[in-house]
Amino acid sequence: MIDLTAHTTFRLPFQAQSVVELRDLESAPRQLAQIQSPTVVLSGGSNWLQLATPFQGTVIRPRLSHVQATSVGTAVDVRIGAGMGWHEFVMQSLKAGWYGLENLALIPGWVGAAPIQNIGAYGVELASVCTGVLAWDFKAKAMVTLSREACEFGYRDSVFKRDLSRYCILEVHLRLQQKGTTTVDYGAIRSAIEAAGGDLSCPQDVAAAVIAIRQSKLPDPDLIPNVGSFFKNPVVTHEQCERLLALHPELPHYPDSQGVKIAAGFLLDKAGWRGRWMGSVGVHTEQALVLVNQGAPSVDDLRALVRTIRAEIQARYDLSLEIEPTQVGDTLG
Numbered sequence: 001m002i003d004l005t006a007h008t009t010f011r012l013p014f015q016a017q018s019v020v021e022l023r024d025l026e027s028a029p030r031q032l033a034q035i036q037s038p039t040v041v042l043s044g045g046s047n048w049l050q051l052a053t054p055f056q057g058t059v060i061r062p063r064l065s066h067v068q069a070t071s072v073g074t075a076v077d078v079r080i081g082a083g084m085g086w087h088e089f090v091m092q093s094l095k096a097g098w099y100g101l102e103n104l105a106l107i108p109g110w111v112g113a114a115p116i117q118n119i120g121a122y123g124v125e126l127a128s129v130c131t132g133v134l135a136w137d138f139k140a141k142a143m144v145t146l147s148r149e150a151c152e153f154g155y156r157d158s159v160f161k162r163d164l165s166r167y168c169i170l171e172v173h174l175r176l177q178q179k180g181t182t183t184v185d186y187g188a189i190r191s192a193i194e195a196a197g198g199d200l201s202c203p204q205d206v207a208a209a210v211i212a213i214r215q216s217k218l219p220d221p222d223l224i225p226n227v228g229s230f231f232k233n234p235v236v237t238h239e240q241c242e243r244l245l246a247l248h249p250e251l252p253h254y255p256d257s258q259g260v261k262i263a264a265g266f267l268l269d270k271a272g273w274r275g276r277w278m279g280s281v282g283v284h285t286e287q288a289l290v291l292v293n294q295g296a297p298s299v300d301d302l303r304a305l306v307r308t309i310r311a312e313i314q315a316r317y318d319l320s321l322e323i324e325p326t327q328v329g330d331t332l333g
Protein backbone atom coordinates (compact mmCIF):
# COMPACT_ATOMS: atom_id res chain seq x y z
CA MET A 1 0.00 0.00 0.00
CA ILE A 2 1.16 3.52 -0.78
CA ASP A 3 0.53 6.20 1.85
CA LEU A 4 -0.94 9.38 0.35
CA THR A 5 -2.09 11.02 3.60
CA ALA A 6 0.46 13.82 3.26
CA HIS A 7 -0.78 14.55 -0.28
CA THR A 8 -4.16 15.84 0.92
CA THR A 9 -4.41 19.05 2.90
CA PHE A 10 -6.97 17.76 5.46
CA ARG A 11 -4.67 14.78 6.23
CA LEU A 12 -7.32 12.10 6.76
CA PRO A 13 -5.63 8.67 6.53
CA PHE A 14 -5.27 7.63 2.86
CA GLN A 15 -3.58 4.45 1.59
CA ALA A 16 -3.90 3.23 -2.00
CA GLN A 17 -3.08 0.04 -3.84
CA SER A 18 -1.21 1.77 -6.68
CA VAL A 19 -0.34 5.20 -8.07
CA VAL A 20 0.18 6.13 -11.73
CA GLU A 21 1.96 9.39 -12.52
CA LEU A 22 1.25 11.01 -15.91
CA ARG A 23 4.13 13.11 -17.22
CA ASP A 24 3.31 14.16 -20.80
CA LEU A 25 0.51 14.27 -23.37
CA GLU A 26 2.17 11.71 -25.64
CA SER A 27 2.33 8.82 -23.15
CA ALA A 28 -0.69 9.68 -20.92
CA PRO A 29 -3.37 8.09 -23.18
CA ARG A 30 -1.42 4.80 -23.33
CA GLN A 31 -0.90 4.79 -19.55
CA LEU A 32 -4.58 5.54 -18.90
CA ALA A 33 -5.86 2.93 -21.39
CA GLN A 34 -3.90 0.21 -19.55
CA ILE A 35 -5.49 0.81 -16.12
CA GLN A 36 -7.95 -1.99 -15.26
CA SER A 37 -8.76 -1.19 -11.61
CA PRO A 38 -11.09 1.54 -10.23
CA THR A 39 -9.46 4.96 -10.43
CA VAL A 40 -9.47 8.34 -8.70
CA VAL A 41 -7.57 11.44 -9.88
CA LEU A 42 -5.60 13.15 -7.12
CA SER A 43 -3.99 16.52 -7.87
CA GLY A 44 -3.01 18.86 -5.01
CA GLY A 45 -5.45 17.22 -2.55
CA SER A 46 -6.70 20.61 -1.28
CA ASN A 47 -10.38 19.88 -1.92
CA TRP A 48 -10.30 16.26 -0.82
CA LEU A 49 -11.82 14.36 2.13
CA GLN A 50 -10.65 10.73 2.22
CA LEU A 51 -13.48 9.08 4.17
CA ALA A 52 -12.46 5.42 3.78
CA THR A 53 -9.08 3.76 3.47
CA PRO A 54 -7.41 1.83 1.89
CA PHE A 55 -8.47 2.62 -1.68
CA GLN A 56 -8.42 -0.68 -3.63
CA GLY A 57 -7.55 0.82 -6.98
CA THR A 58 -5.28 3.22 -8.86
CA VAL A 59 -4.69 6.83 -7.91
CA ILE A 60 -3.82 8.90 -11.00
CA ARG A 61 -1.58 11.93 -10.58
CA PRO A 62 -1.57 14.10 -13.72
CA ARG A 63 1.79 15.87 -13.45
CA LEU A 64 1.88 17.41 -16.95
CA SER A 65 3.14 20.98 -16.68
CA HIS A 66 3.48 22.44 -20.19
CA VAL A 67 2.24 25.93 -21.18
CA GLN A 68 1.47 26.80 -24.83
CA ALA A 69 0.25 30.29 -25.73
CA THR A 70 -1.11 31.74 -29.00
CA SER A 71 -1.97 35.42 -29.47
CA VAL A 72 -5.44 36.14 -30.86
CA GLY A 73 -5.73 39.90 -31.39
CA THR A 74 -5.61 41.50 -27.94
CA ALA A 75 -6.25 38.13 -26.28
CA VAL A 76 -4.08 35.08 -25.74
CA ASP A 77 -5.22 31.45 -25.84
CA VAL A 78 -3.27 29.33 -23.37
CA ARG A 79 -3.15 25.53 -22.98
CA ILE A 80 -1.82 24.53 -19.57
CA GLY A 81 -0.81 21.05 -18.39
CA ALA A 82 -3.04 19.76 -15.56
CA GLY A 83 -0.15 19.30 -13.12
CA MET A 84 1.08 22.87 -12.99
CA GLY A 85 0.44 24.60 -9.65
CA TRP A 86 -2.57 26.92 -9.96
CA HIS A 87 -1.03 29.87 -8.14
CA GLU A 88 2.26 29.35 -9.96
CA PHE A 89 0.42 29.72 -13.28
CA VAL A 90 -1.53 32.79 -12.06
CA MET A 91 1.77 34.53 -11.22
CA GLN A 92 3.36 33.38 -14.49
CA SER A 93 0.41 34.76 -16.49
CA LEU A 94 0.57 38.14 -14.74
CA LYS A 95 4.29 38.34 -15.49
CA ALA A 96 3.61 37.56 -19.15
CA GLY A 97 0.95 40.32 -19.30
CA TRP A 98 -2.02 37.91 -19.63
CA TYR A 99 -4.89 39.06 -17.46
CA GLY A 100 -8.10 37.61 -16.03
CA LEU A 101 -6.86 35.38 -13.19
CA GLU A 102 -5.74 37.99 -10.66
CA ASN A 103 -8.77 37.51 -8.34
CA LEU A 104 -8.01 33.78 -8.25
CA ALA A 105 -4.45 34.20 -6.93
CA LEU A 106 -3.28 31.94 -4.08
CA ILE A 107 -6.00 29.31 -4.45
CA PRO A 108 -4.21 26.03 -3.62
CA GLY A 109 -4.13 23.07 -5.97
CA TRP A 110 -3.21 22.19 -9.54
CA VAL A 111 -4.49 23.62 -12.83
CA GLY A 112 -6.31 20.41 -13.86
CA ALA A 113 -8.53 20.53 -10.77
CA ALA A 114 -9.64 24.14 -11.33
CA PRO A 115 -12.54 23.22 -13.70
CA ILE A 116 -13.85 20.49 -11.36
CA GLN A 117 -15.59 22.88 -8.99
CA ASN A 118 -15.18 25.94 -11.25
CA ILE A 119 -12.91 27.61 -8.70
CA GLY A 120 -13.92 31.09 -7.72
CA ALA A 121 -12.97 33.93 -5.42
CA TYR A 122 -13.63 37.64 -5.04
CA GLY A 123 -16.33 37.85 -7.73
CA VAL A 124 -14.48 35.86 -10.45
CA GLU A 125 -14.84 32.21 -11.48
CA LEU A 126 -12.69 30.04 -13.74
CA ALA A 127 -15.70 29.86 -16.10
CA SER A 128 -15.15 33.51 -17.07
CA VAL A 129 -11.87 32.62 -18.84
CA CYS A 130 -12.03 28.85 -19.51
CA THR A 131 -12.70 27.87 -23.13
CA GLY A 132 -12.54 24.12 -22.56
CA VAL A 133 -10.39 21.17 -21.50
CA LEU A 134 -8.57 18.21 -23.01
CA ALA A 135 -9.35 15.06 -21.05
CA TRP A 136 -9.21 11.28 -21.04
CA ASP A 137 -12.75 9.89 -21.08
CA PHE A 138 -12.80 6.62 -19.10
CA LYS A 139 -16.21 5.74 -20.57
CA ALA A 140 -15.21 6.22 -24.24
CA LYS A 141 -11.61 5.12 -23.49
CA ALA A 142 -10.40 8.01 -25.65
CA MET A 143 -9.05 11.55 -25.54
CA VAL A 144 -11.83 14.15 -25.81
CA THR A 145 -11.97 17.94 -26.00
CA LEU A 146 -14.82 19.48 -24.01
CA SER A 147 -15.92 22.99 -24.93
CA ARG A 148 -16.75 25.54 -22.23
CA GLU A 149 -20.47 24.78 -22.78
CA ALA A 150 -19.85 21.03 -22.41
CA CYS A 151 -18.12 21.70 -19.06
CA GLU A 152 -21.52 22.95 -17.73
CA PHE A 153 -19.96 25.29 -15.19
CA GLY A 154 -22.06 26.43 -12.24
CA TYR A 155 -21.39 27.76 -8.75
CA ARG A 156 -18.63 25.43 -7.45
CA ASP A 157 -19.94 22.92 -9.94
CA SER A 158 -19.33 21.41 -13.39
CA VAL A 159 -20.08 18.31 -15.44
CA PHE A 160 -16.88 16.81 -13.92
CA LYS A 161 -17.97 17.26 -10.31
CA ARG A 162 -21.24 15.49 -11.05
CA ASP A 163 -19.45 12.36 -12.32
CA LEU A 164 -15.99 12.24 -10.79
CA SER A 165 -15.11 8.83 -12.24
CA ARG A 166 -15.60 9.77 -15.92
CA TYR A 167 -12.75 12.14 -16.89
CA CYS A 168 -9.10 12.77 -16.19
CA ILE A 169 -8.35 16.36 -17.29
CA LEU A 170 -4.92 16.62 -18.90
CA GLU A 171 -4.96 20.20 -20.17
CA VAL A 172 -7.00 23.32 -19.38
CA HIS A 173 -7.66 25.93 -22.09
CA LEU A 174 -7.99 29.60 -21.11
CA ARG A 175 -8.54 32.82 -23.04
CA LEU A 176 -6.78 35.64 -21.19
CA GLN A 177 -6.59 39.32 -22.11
CA GLN A 178 -3.51 41.37 -22.86
CA LYS A 179 -5.41 44.55 -21.93
CA GLY A 180 -6.88 43.87 -18.48
CA THR A 181 -10.10 45.14 -16.94
CA THR A 182 -10.22 44.48 -13.20
CA THR A 183 -12.94 43.30 -10.81
CA VAL A 184 -12.53 45.07 -7.47
CA ASP A 185 -16.02 45.36 -5.96
CA TYR A 186 -16.09 42.13 -3.99
CA GLY A 187 -14.95 41.63 -0.40
CA ALA A 188 -12.22 43.99 0.73
CA ILE A 189 -10.26 44.26 -2.55
CA ARG A 190 -11.03 47.91 -3.29
CA SER A 191 -10.18 49.10 0.24
CA ALA A 192 -7.02 46.96 0.36
CA ILE A 193 -5.74 48.44 -2.92
CA GLU A 194 -6.58 51.97 -1.82
CA ALA A 195 -4.93 51.45 1.57
CA ALA A 196 -1.74 50.22 -0.18
CA GLY A 197 -1.76 53.24 -2.52
CA GLY A 198 -2.29 50.90 -5.51
CA ASP A 199 -4.09 51.33 -8.81
CA LEU A 200 -7.64 49.85 -9.02
CA SER A 201 -7.21 49.25 -12.76
CA CYS A 202 -3.89 47.40 -12.43
CA PRO A 203 -4.24 43.54 -12.44
CA GLN A 204 -0.93 43.14 -10.55
CA ASP A 205 -2.24 45.40 -7.76
CA VAL A 206 -5.47 43.37 -7.62
CA ALA A 207 -3.46 40.14 -7.29
CA ALA A 208 -1.30 41.68 -4.56
CA ALA A 209 -4.42 42.75 -2.64
CA VAL A 210 -6.05 39.31 -3.03
CA ILE A 211 -2.86 37.59 -1.80
CA ALA A 212 -2.58 39.92 1.21
CA ILE A 213 -6.26 39.45 2.16
CA ARG A 214 -6.07 35.66 1.79
CA GLN A 215 -2.84 35.42 3.81
CA SER A 216 -4.38 37.49 6.59
CA LYS A 217 -7.58 35.46 6.94
CA LEU A 218 -7.08 31.89 5.71
CA PRO A 219 -5.06 29.25 7.58
CA ASP A 220 -2.07 27.88 5.65
CA PRO A 221 -2.84 24.16 5.09
CA ASP A 222 0.85 23.30 5.53
CA LEU A 223 0.59 24.55 9.13
CA ILE A 224 -3.08 23.89 9.98
CA PRO A 225 -4.67 21.10 7.90
CA ASN A 226 -7.86 22.31 6.15
CA VAL A 227 -9.68 22.30 2.78
CA GLY A 228 -10.60 26.00 2.63
CA SER A 229 -14.36 26.66 2.68
CA PHE A 230 -15.95 23.51 4.00
CA PHE A 231 -19.52 24.46 3.03
CA LYS A 232 -20.86 26.16 -0.09
CA ASN A 233 -22.63 29.49 0.34
CA PRO A 234 -26.36 28.63 0.14
CA VAL A 235 -28.18 30.15 -2.86
CA VAL A 236 -31.74 31.17 -1.93
CA THR A 237 -34.70 32.85 -3.66
CA HIS A 238 -35.18 36.63 -3.32
CA GLU A 239 -38.17 35.98 -1.00
CA GLN A 240 -36.11 33.69 1.28
CA CYS A 241 -33.38 36.33 1.35
CA GLU A 242 -35.87 39.04 2.37
CA ARG A 243 -37.07 36.83 5.25
CA LEU A 244 -33.49 36.22 6.43
CA LEU A 245 -32.62 39.93 6.16
CA ALA A 246 -35.66 40.86 8.27
CA LEU A 247 -34.16 38.74 11.08
CA HIS A 248 -30.47 39.50 10.35
CA PRO A 249 -30.19 42.88 8.55
CA GLU A 250 -26.37 42.69 8.54
CA LEU A 251 -26.31 39.31 6.69
CA PRO A 252 -23.82 39.53 3.77
CA HIS A 253 -25.52 38.47 0.52
CA TYR A 254 -24.58 38.68 -3.16
CA PRO A 255 -26.53 38.47 -6.42
CA ASP A 256 -26.29 35.08 -8.13
CA SER A 257 -27.63 33.83 -11.46
CA GLN A 258 -29.85 31.38 -9.52
CA GLY A 259 -31.05 33.86 -6.85
CA VAL A 260 -29.11 35.31 -3.93
CA LYS A 261 -25.93 33.86 -2.41
CA ILE A 262 -25.80 33.94 1.40
CA ALA A 263 -22.44 34.08 3.22
CA ALA A 264 -22.35 30.72 5.02
CA GLY A 265 -19.38 31.81 7.17
CA PHE A 266 -21.50 34.59 8.67
CA LEU A 267 -24.20 32.07 9.64
CA LEU A 268 -21.69 29.79 11.38
CA ASP A 269 -20.07 32.77 13.06
CA LYS A 270 -23.42 34.06 14.38
CA ALA A 271 -24.24 30.58 15.63
CA GLY A 272 -21.05 30.71 17.73
CA TRP A 273 -19.05 28.04 15.89
CA ARG A 274 -15.70 29.83 15.61
CA GLY A 275 -13.06 28.06 17.73
CA ARG A 276 -15.31 25.14 18.75
CA TRP A 277 -13.89 21.57 18.60
CA MET A 278 -15.40 18.08 18.58
CA GLY A 279 -12.58 15.67 19.36
CA SER A 280 -9.85 15.92 16.75
CA VAL A 281 -11.56 18.43 14.42
CA GLY A 282 -12.79 21.96 14.91
CA VAL A 283 -13.79 25.31 13.42
CA HIS A 284 -11.00 27.80 12.74
CA THR A 285 -10.85 30.68 15.23
CA GLU A 286 -10.71 33.36 12.50
CA GLN A 287 -12.77 31.77 9.71
CA ALA A 288 -16.01 30.01 10.68
CA LEU A 289 -16.32 28.43 7.22
CA VAL A 290 -12.99 26.60 7.55
CA LEU A 291 -12.86 23.30 9.46
CA VAL A 292 -9.41 22.39 10.78
CA ASN A 293 -7.54 19.69 12.67
CA GLN A 294 -4.29 19.32 14.53
CA GLY A 295 -2.82 16.67 12.25
CA ALA A 296 -4.50 13.42 13.31
CA PRO A 297 -8.16 13.85 12.34
CA SER A 298 -10.73 11.06 12.66
CA VAL A 299 -13.55 10.55 10.16
CA ASP A 300 -15.97 9.85 13.05
CA ASP A 301 -15.16 13.20 14.70
CA LEU A 302 -15.55 14.99 11.36
CA ARG A 303 -18.88 13.28 10.74
CA ALA A 304 -20.14 14.31 14.19
CA LEU A 305 -18.99 17.92 13.80
CA VAL A 306 -20.51 18.31 10.33
CA ARG A 307 -23.80 16.70 11.41
CA THR A 308 -24.08 19.02 14.41
CA ILE A 309 -23.25 22.19 12.44
CA ARG A 310 -25.70 21.37 9.66
CA ALA A 311 -28.52 20.53 12.08
CA GLU A 312 -27.99 23.79 13.96
CA ILE A 313 -27.91 25.96 10.79
CA GLN A 314 -31.03 24.20 9.52
CA ALA A 315 -32.85 24.83 12.81
CA ARG A 316 -31.73 28.47 13.16
CA TYR A 317 -32.01 29.72 9.56
CA ASP A 318 -33.97 27.01 7.73
CA LEU A 319 -31.00 26.61 5.38
CA SER A 320 -29.31 23.41 4.32
CA LEU A 321 -25.49 23.53 4.09
CA GLU A 322 -23.88 21.63 1.23
CA ILE A 323 -20.34 20.26 1.65
CA GLU A 324 -17.88 21.76 -0.87
CA PRO A 325 -14.84 19.40 -1.00
CA THR A 326 -14.92 16.03 -2.77
CA GLN A 327 -15.85 13.17 -0.43
CA VAL A 328 -13.92 10.07 -1.47
CA GLY A 329 -14.79 6.48 -0.47
CA ASP A 330 -17.87 7.43 1.58
CA THR A 331 -19.96 10.50 2.35
CA LEU A 332 -20.44 12.54 5.50
CA GLY A 333 -24.20 12.08 5.11
Ligand SMILES: Cc1cc2nc3c(=O)[nH]c(=O)nc-3n(C[C@H](O)[C@H](O)[C@H](O)COP(=O)(O)OP(=O)(O)OC[C@H]3O[C@@H](n4cnc5c(N)ncnc54)[C@H](O)[C@@H]3O)c2cc1C
Pocket residue numbers: 009040041042043044045046047048062082107108109110111112113114116117118119120121160164167168169170218219220221226227228229326
Ligand atom coordinates in the same frame (compact mmCIF):
# COMPACT_ATOMS: atom_id res chain seq x y z
C1 LIG B 1 -6.69 27.25 2.21
C2 LIG B 1 -7.58 26.90 1.06
C3 LIG B 1 -8.23 27.90 0.36
C4 LIG B 1 -9.05 27.60 -0.73
N1 LIG B 1 -9.67 28.63 -1.38
C5 LIG B 1 -10.49 28.36 -2.44
C6 LIG B 1 -11.16 29.42 -3.14
O1 LIG B 1 -10.99 30.59 -2.82
N2 LIG B 1 -11.97 29.09 -4.16
C7 LIG B 1 -12.16 27.79 -4.56
O2 LIG B 1 -12.92 27.57 -5.52
N3 LIG B 1 -11.53 26.77 -3.92
C8 LIG B 1 -10.72 27.02 -2.89
N4 LIG B 1 -10.09 25.99 -2.23
C9 LIG B 1 -10.35 24.60 -2.65
C10 LIG B 1 -9.26 24.03 -3.60
O3 LIG B 1 -8.06 24.72 -3.49
C11 LIG B 1 -9.71 24.06 -5.06
O4 LIG B 1 -10.93 23.37 -5.24
C12 LIG B 1 -8.66 23.46 -6.00
O5 LIG B 1 -9.02 23.63 -7.35
C13 LIG B 1 -8.41 21.98 -5.73
O6 LIG B 1 -7.26 21.61 -6.47
P1 LIG B 1 -6.44 20.32 -6.10
O7 LIG B 1 -5.40 20.18 -7.15
O8 LIG B 1 -5.98 20.37 -4.72
O9 LIG B 1 -7.58 19.21 -6.30
P2 LIG B 1 -7.76 17.82 -5.51
O10 LIG B 1 -8.13 18.12 -4.10
O11 LIG B 1 -6.62 16.92 -5.75
O12 LIG B 1 -9.04 17.23 -6.25
C14 LIG B 1 -10.31 17.81 -6.07
C15 LIG B 1 -11.31 17.05 -6.95
O13 LIG B 1 -11.01 17.23 -8.32
C16 LIG B 1 -10.72 15.97 -8.96
N5 LIG B 1 -9.59 16.20 -9.85
C17 LIG B 1 -8.42 16.80 -9.53
N6 LIG B 1 -7.63 16.91 -10.61
C18 LIG B 1 -8.32 16.35 -11.64
C19 LIG B 1 -8.04 16.15 -13.03
N7 LIG B 1 -6.87 16.55 -13.58
N8 LIG B 1 -8.97 15.50 -13.79
C20 LIG B 1 -10.15 15.09 -13.26
N9 LIG B 1 -10.47 15.26 -11.96
C21 LIG B 1 -9.56 15.89 -11.16
C22 LIG B 1 -10.37 15.02 -7.84
O14 LIG B 1 -10.62 13.68 -8.20
C23 LIG B 1 -11.27 15.53 -6.73
O15 LIG B 1 -12.57 15.03 -6.91
C24 LIG B 1 -9.24 26.26 -1.13
C25 LIG B 1 -8.58 25.24 -0.43
C26 LIG B 1 -7.75 25.55 0.65
C27 LIG B 1 -7.05 24.45 1.37
